[in-house]
Amino acid sequence: METFINVSLNLLGGFRYTVLLFAYTLLIALPLGLIISFGSMSSFKPLRWLTRTFVWIIRGTPLMLQLIIVFYAPGLIWGISAFGRMEAAIIAFGINYSCYFSEIYRGGIEAIPKGQYEAGQVLGMKKGQIFLQIILLQVIKRILAPMSNEVITLVKDTSLARIIAITELIYIGQKYITASALLWPLFYTGVFYLVSCGLLTLLFQYTERKLKYFAV
Amino acid sequence: MPILEVSNISKSFGSTEVLKDINFDMEKGRTLALIGSSGSGKTTLLRCLNFLETPDTGVIKVNDEVLFDASDPNTNKDSEKRIKRLHFGLVFQSFNLFPQHNVLKNVTLAKELLAKERPDYKQNKKQILGEIEEQAREVLDSVGLSEKMLNYPHELSGGQQQRVAIARALVLSPDIICFDEPTSALDPELTGEVLKVIKGLAERETTMIIVTHEMQFARDVSDVVLFMDDGRIVEQGPPEEVFGNPKEERTKHFLERYFEG
Ligand SMILES: Nc1ncnc2c1ncn2[C@@H]1O[C@H](COP(=O)(O)OP(=O)(O)OP(=O)(O)O)[C@@H](O)[C@H]1O
Ligand SMILES: [Mg+2]
Numbered sequence: 283m284e285t286f287i288n289v290s291l292n293l294l295g296g297f298r299y300t301v302l303l304f305a306y307t308l309l310i311a312l313p314l315g316l317i318i319s320f321g322s323m324s325s326f327k328p329l330r331w332l333t334r335t336f337v338w339i340i341r342g343t344p345l346m347l348q349l350i351i352v353f354y355a356p357g358l359i360w361g362i363s364a365f366g367r368m369e370a371a372i373i374a375f376g377i378n379y380s381c382y383f384s385e386i387y388r389g390g391i392e393a394i395p396k397g398q399y400e401a402g403q404v405l406g407m408k409k410g411q412i413f414l415q416i417i418l419l420q421v422i423k424r425i426l427a428p429m430s431n432e433v434i435t436l437v438k439d440t441s442l443a444r445i446i447a448i449t450e451l452i453y454i455g456q457k458y459i460t461a462s463a464l465l466w467p468l469f470y471t472g473v474f475y476l477v478s479c480g481l482l483t484l485l486f487q488y489t490e491r492k493l494k495y496f497a498v
Numbered sequence: 499m500p501i502l503e504v505s506n507i508s509k510s511f512g513s514t515e516v517l518k519d520i521n522f523d524m525e526k527g528r529t530l531a532l533i534g535s536s537g538s539g540k541t542t543l544l545r546c547l548n549f550l551e552t553p554d555t556g557v558i559k560v561n562d563e564v565l566f567d568a569s570d571p572n573t574n575k576d577s578e579k580r581i582k583r584l585h586f587g588l589v590f591q592s593f594n595l596f597p598q599h600n601v602l603k604n605v606t607l608a609k610e611l612l613a614k615e616r617p618d619y620k621q622n623k624k625q626i627l628g629e630i631e632e633q634a635r636e637v638l639d640s641v642g643l644s645e646k647m648l649n650y651p652h653e654l655s656g657g658q659q660q661r662v663a664i665a666r667a668l669v670l671s672p673d674i675i676c677f678d679e680p681t682s683a684l685d686p687e688l689t690g691e692v693l694k695v696i697k698g699l700a701e702r703e704t705t706m707i708i709v710t711h712e713m714q715f716a717r718d719v720s721d722v723v724l725f726m727d728d729g730r731i732v733e734q735g736p737p738e739e740v741f742g743n744p745k746e747e748r749t750k751h752f753l754e755r756y757f758e759g
Contacts, residue, residue, distance in 0.1 A: 395592075395594070397590055397592055397594035398594060398596070400550055400588075400590070400594065401590065401594035401595075401596070402608075403549075403550065403580075403583065404548050404550070404583055404586070404587065404588040404667075405607075405608030405666070405667075405670065406580055406581065406583055406584045406608055406611075406612055406670070407580075407608055407611055408580065408611075411611050415596075415607060415611070416596050416598075419598045420597065420598060423598075495650060496597045496598045496650050496651075496652065497597055497650075497651075497652035498597055
């Protein structure tokens with residue numbers, strides 16, 4: 283008979299992968315999204331067109347499909363297994379979320395009035411200085427709400443990784459149904475997601491309060 | 499020798515010719531009022547002087563140095579524009595203060611960033627930053643905002659915000675400071691405090707170009723008035739003449755309409 287403690291420990295083992303996937307995805311997607319957003323706003327048409335097409339494809343197809351492609355396609359096409367399971371998941375999630383983030387960034391950046399850039403320019407600031415010292419924080423403030431939505435979605439999306447047999451939280455929970463005919467461990471996984479999302483919500487609320495001191 | 503010489507400036511957006519062969523110069527310490535109906539090209543002219551637009555033809559000289567010459571690509575490098583702009587300051591109609599920085603930081607930020615390019619910045623960092631803050635405090639004091647240094651832009655009235663914007667431009671000591679309708683985004687009861695600050699600057703012989711729809715103010719404050727219409731300078735002269743005895747039909751028309759309406 284599985285004790286509550288035992289199940290908890292096992293689920294925690296799965297939760298470790300959930301957290302890892304979540305953290306690595308953010309690590310990749312937060313900066314990569316910014317680069318993609320610059321591409322999608324580029325005045326160089328071919329680059330803009332290419333970037334936007336890429337974003338359209340990634341956002342227009344299921345993440346689950348992308349996971350399967352990243353993990354299996356190299357083997358099917360070149361006969362090599364290019365990535366381990368976790369690497370494949372991190373790559374697929376990283377790229378997928380970069381594209382979503384890039385659109386949020388783009389919206390935020392495009393909402394900043396032209397006068398902010400021009401004010402920096404006439405004061406002799408460099409492009410990079412204008413972005414870092416003037417634009418960035420205003421963008422962050424503007425995109426906080428949509429970003430918090432995406433990040434919270436990511437917590438739950440990590441469960442898709444079970445499709446390539448990553449032993450994340452839901453994967454472990456489900457195992458109990460087949461292996462021990464127990465349903466409650468799967469329900470119990472919900473608690474982990476709830477607590478995680480609760481903590482993230484608090485973190486976003488805190489950041490929002492921190493940026494309340496100015497108005498955009 | 500004039501501090502600013504503008505010759506043969508023209509500028510088109512697509513097929514609309516917005517500036518047509520603009521020529522004028524001005525002496526150091528003078529105040530030039532630029533008047534004219536909506537769409538006559540006043541803003542575009544200021545933007546050309548501040549390198550926010552690139553003229554199609556013409557030459558801009560400051561203190562006899564050619565800052566821009568449309569026929570010489572060497573004077574039109576992006577890398578040099580940034581420093582050349584510092585000959586000019588620009589105060590926008592809509593203030594464009596940096597919302598996340600307090601009043602003091604709005605004034606010091608650009609100067610601090612420029613100081614980083616000084617070779618002795620690393621050694622004398624503390625002293626340099628201290629001096630910049632000192633200068634910013636002085637300038638803010640001169641526009642009557644010493645009480646508001648630690649406030650954020652959204653906590654200020656429009657008139658106060660525009661005075662911060664003026665201080666922000668002044669602290670870099672540009673040769674010529676340009677104002678684009680500095681009071682037209684303000685409630686009528688707030689225009690006075692901004693106009694007073696600009697008048698004070700004129701009395702201290704700050705070289706200024708002021709685009710304004712406040713004719714009385716233009717007449718009071720300026721040494722020279724330029725009247726623009728349809729992208730050309732139609733008439734220029736001392737305010738008593740342009741306002742009191744305009745020579746050109748179009749100037750008369752414009753002033754009549756203004757003082758009737
Ligand atoms: N970036 C632009 N692209 C296309 N047309 C422009 C651009 N900027 C200005 N124009 C046009 O140039 C003309 C002159 O504009 P400008 O803003 O210089 O006039 P203005 O004298 O400042 O007018 P106002 O008194 O209304 O501010 C207008 O017809 C305007 O529509
Ligand atoms: Mg204008």
